[in-house]
Amino acid sequence: MTITCGIDWAEKHHDVTLVGDDGHIIIHRRISTDAAGFTTLIALLTEHAGDPTQVPVAIETDKNLVVVGLQAAGVTVYPINPRACARYRERHSQSGGKSDPGDAFVLASILRTDQHMHRQLPQLSDGSKGLKALARQHQEAIWALHQTQSRLRSVLLEFYPQALDAFPNLSHKAAHTFLAALPSPATAQKLTIAKTITLLRRSGRGNRVGLADKIRAALTAPGIRQPAPVENALAVTVQGLIAIIVTMQASVEALEHALDEAFRVMPSARIVQNIPGLGTVLGARVLAEIGDDPTRFTTASGLRAFAGTAPITRASGKSHYVKARKVRNKRLADACHWWAFNAITRSPGARAHYDRRRAAGDYHNAALRNLANKLLGRLWWCLAHDQSWDENAAWTSLEAVPKLLAA
Structure with a gap:
């Protein structure tokens, strides 16, 4: 039987719910936030699943100590956006009622039905963390x-x-x-x-x-x-x-x-440091938010969406328009904005791209966002292929670059 786990975390206690593949609650338990509570959690997973690493866990955070402990124990953790959890809660009840055990059940149910729609927490190295x-x-x-x-x-x-x-x-x-x-x-x-x-x-x-x-x-x-x-x-x-x-x-x-x-000892620092517009601080911020898990972003478009540089399209009937992405990693988005701003004075290719966007009618911030979108695609390629930045290759005409870089 497939089992999923939902944890509604709090400062003084956590509510834990295990749900079977039939959607029924197997057990609910309130545990403390100390080491004894974590031991109880692992014991619950072991008792009902045999191997705790076979039970995916959903929780509305990626920073709690229980998350650190679960990852160290080899458990797959899915951080669920609280806004998404609120929408899922409405599937189970329209009354607007809310409780901690109920939220734990909703989180477990999310993984039971839609696990494939959510990203698991990346496996970052201690240095990256x-x-x-x-x-x-x-x-x-x-x-x-x-x-x-x-x-x-x-x-x-x-x-x-x-x-x-x-x-x-x-x-x-x-x-x-x-x-x-x-x-x-x-x-x-x-x-x-x-x-x-x-x-x-x-x-x-x-x-x-x-x-x-x-x-x-x-x-x-x-x-x-x-x-x-x-x-x-x-x-x-x-x-x-x-x-x-x-x-x-x-x-x-x-x-x-x-x-x-900390930045200089990272293996990818040598690549990031050579990119126009990225100094120590901005380079460290960008690399820190991206992380060093090679499976986290398998395509450049995934990284662009994460940073918010890729726009979104809203289409319904005759209505069709493109707008800036608001749901994003705001820290990475801020770093990319200043990266693009610095790059236009340090990279001839970046300057030419920025000027083209301004000539096409983009305002300053829109042109910088578009430039950041391009820069992120090039950065993704450099990291994925362990290659240093090449100014000439980075800004070759789109007909000559691989489709992976053309966006």
Whole structure:
């Protein structure tokens, strides 16, 4: 008898349901999220199937520790999109009811009826998993840093706009040095030329001709003032945000260094590094999201759809139109966008393709998406055949390239 398993995961417990090939529930069990709970899960699979590796498991995530444990045990895991699971739930009930055991049953039923329609979780190497974790955390850290800098800008606009006139770029070390020492208009009024020069030297800028006078004039410019208690409170906020930003910048640099080291030891890094427009960070992000499982993308079109560079067609009756793909790997899509943007200044072929798309009427972003679609196809071919990038071969006329590359 064929058995499928559905797991509705949660923070404190998981609901597990085993379903037979007749669609009936074999067993339902709620397990803990610790090692004891995982042992119980493997015991359930072994008891009812004999070999736990013969039971496919559906779950609405690809990052939970139970997923890591199942893959390590040799179990095939199918990550199901929560939106897809919600549509399947409507097949079983139209009332709108929902429960954790019910969701586990729906997940198991998905594999019983439509297993061939879903992708199993790729078998990535430990190095590829580590690269993916670093690439994503590096990007998350940058996003958090930008958010904190935006928060600092908003606070300064509230009571200290002179600081933004002096330092439009709040990511610069000079801005941090001055704002840490002069966090309010009241403290800025006491600023002297000698103190300005000292702070400039401390920030590594030095006293360029007229720079100290310009900064002092901007910081001491008259303006509307908040009441003293409000100004003092916001000054403390500014100093706190500056300390956070400095720490976050150091964290981003440390993550980028670790990302560079993890990227360089990947076997495919030598191929990716030689592609125009892909440096260490973008190259690491692209390679991390693609992974190193050779069975994951058997065609270039599959990779393009995953990245969202391939458009989709909607046709019904007399209606027929093509639009950009929205359901995609957003991190890979973002990396491909900037890859294409960089490539047009580093690859003559990429520049010519971009210019052709603009001449055909595409806007900038549409032309970049089309270029990214082409670049991904070439990257897929290089990875699949373990070949380095060849600028001449990459942009040969479509009549001369293999059909695998022509898209």
